[in-house]
Amino acid sequence: MTTKLDxxxxxxxxxxxVQITSLTNALGEITIVVKDSSYLSAMRVLRDHPDCRFEQxxxxxxxxxxxxxxxxxEGQRFAVVSHLLSLTHNWRVRVRVFASDDEVPVVASLNDIWSSANWYEREAFDFFGILFEGHNDLRRILTDYGFIGHPFRKDFPVSGYVEMRYDPEQKRVIYQPVTIEPREVVPRVIREEQYGTK
Structure with a gap:
């Protein structure tokens, strides 16, 4: 007996x-990985092929x-993960593509295939520095326009590089280097011998 996932x-x-480099069927979900060179064409096929029809x-x-x-x-550092929904067939798929360059991660934009990709791609650019080739308005969406760096990268410092504050003398918001001293916070654990036994 074949299931819906089958x-x-x-x-x-x-x-x-052969555009699928790997397919994982786990926990009731299917994840496929495609190469960045065939990402755009694979996504177009997933939308248009009658057996798939991922409209959203x-x-x-x-x-x-x-x-x-x-x-x-051991693989590439940056990936873009998309979740697609087929209303026609009532199923979902997760598509993962890895950017081939870790220094300047670039993948194709899906904005021409699904207009909903616009803000998602801007967010991925803003937080991770992933560039989307073909996106017509790729700019920051959640951080300040003057923000330096990409805060969701694992090598970005938790405290950031700059802080902003209102200066009453200048009557404007100013940016300055972070004044927080980096420190390691170790929680103090208190153990009571009779805790939970009464």
Missing amino acids: NLEAALHAALG LIDLAGVDYSTYGDGAW
Whole structure:
């Protein structure tokens, strides 16, 4: 007896074939990985192929794998993960693509395929520094326009580089280097011998 996920897996293989570099069926979800060189064409096939018909892009996010598995990760550092929904077939798929360059991560924009990709891609650019080739308005969306760096990268300092405050003498907001001293906070643990036994 074939399940719905088995049917989806067969439909993905029929539609994409060798464009799929890996397919994982775990916890009731299917995740496929495609190469960045065929990312745009694969996503277009997922939208248009009658066996797939993924009409909606419901989420897109950047991922920094630099410390994944306590530094044991051997693959590319940055990935873009998209979640697609087919209303026609009532199924979902997760698509992961890794940027081939860790220094300047670039993947194709999905904005021309699904207009909902616009703000998602801007967020991934803002937080991870992932560039989306073909995006017509790639600018920061959640951090300040003068913000330096990308705060969700694993090598970005927790305190940041600059802080802003209102200066009453200048009557404006000013930026200055962070004045917080970096420190390691170790929680103090108190153990009571009879705790929880009464």
